[in-house]
Amino acid sequence: MDSKTKTLDLVYTAMGVTLICVCSWINIPMTVPFTLQTFAIPAVLLILGGKRGTIATIVYVLMGAIGIPVFAGFSGGLAILLGNTGGYIIGFIFMALIYTAAVKIFGEKKGVKIISLIAGLIVCYAFGTAWFMYIYLKDTGEVGLFSVLTWCVLPYIVPDLVKIFLAILISDRVKRFIR
Numbered sequence: 001m002d003s004k005t006k007t008l009d010l011v012y013t014a015m016g017v018t019l020i021c022v023c024s025w026i027n028i029p030m031t032v033p034f035t036l037q038t039f040a041i042p043a044v045l046l047i048l049g050g051k052r053g054t055i056a057t058i059v060y061v062l063m064g065a066i067g068i069p070v071f072a073g074f075s076g077g078l079a080i081l082l083g084n085t086g087g088y089i090i091g092f093i094f095m096a097l098i099y100t101a102a103v104k105i106f107g108e109k110k111g112v113k114i115i116s117l118i119a120g121l122i123v124c125y126a127f128g129t130a131w132f133m134y135i136y137l138k139d140t141g142e143v144g145l146f147s148v149l150t151w152c153v154l155p156y157i158v159p160d161l162v163k164i165f166l167a168i169l170i171s172d173r174v175k176r177f178i179r
Contacts, residue, residue, distance in 0.1 A: 009052060012178065016044040016056030017063070021070040026062075031151040032074035032085050032128070036154070039118040039163035041092050042099075045165045047178055061089060084139075088132020088152075091124030091135035097164030098123060110168075117164050125153050 023036035035056040043054035060070060061081075071089065080086055095117070102116035129145075132152055136143050 002018040009143050011046050013052050013056045016048050016053060019044055020060045021063075024070060024072050025074060027072040029073065030155070032088060032132075032156070034156065035072045035103075036163065037072075037092065038121065038160040039167050041095055042164050043171055044098045045096055045117070045176050046113060046167055050096070050103050054093075054096040054100050057070060057092050061093060064089065069117070082135075084132050084135050085128070086135075087126060089129030090131070092173065094108035094123045094127060095120030111139065114164075114168065117167075120162070121160055121164065 020040040022035060023040035026036045028034040041053075041057055043081065044056050047053075055151070063071045064076045065078055065081055068075045071080050081089060092155075098120040099113070099116045102112055106112040128150055129148055133145070133148050133175060136148070
């Protein structure tokens with residue numbers, strides 16, 4: 001790998017992190033903020049590929065963890081990751097890893113990409129919901145799974161699937177300009 005390729009990898013990864021940051025700042029405050037992160041993560045993975053996209057996702061989470069205000073509502077810090085919604089943010093890493101593994105194993109077919117992004121979203125929901133319940137139980141008291149799903153997952157399913165579909169449409173056009 002030559003230095004030009006390494007430089008391009010760094011630049012593209014930084015652009016991916018930037019897209020995720022900007023999309024996280026566009027939010028509607030709710031129990032779990034409604035953001036465009038679930039558009040940005042798939043878009044970055046589809047445009048940059050699994051390796052660069054996963055690195056961009058991890059860098060984004062690490063930037064937020066150290067306090068840079070990259071999360072929804074211009075927030076950041078370990079307290080956000082350890083709070084109610086932190087599991088969903090960590091879940092983005094699982095989403096990226098699932099996509100990367102699926103594409104590596106099964107190839108770059110459109111069906112593989114769609115199924116892996118949806119599977120990653122499901123894992124993100126599952127991890128985030130389990131984390132939310134754990135923190136809520138610790139801080140507030142017992143809460144039922146149906147209640148948490150009603151607050152944190154059900155309102156997001158259709159919009160998140162639409163965002164994945166839009167990421168697929170946009171990435172096909174943008175990817176032509178990326179090496």
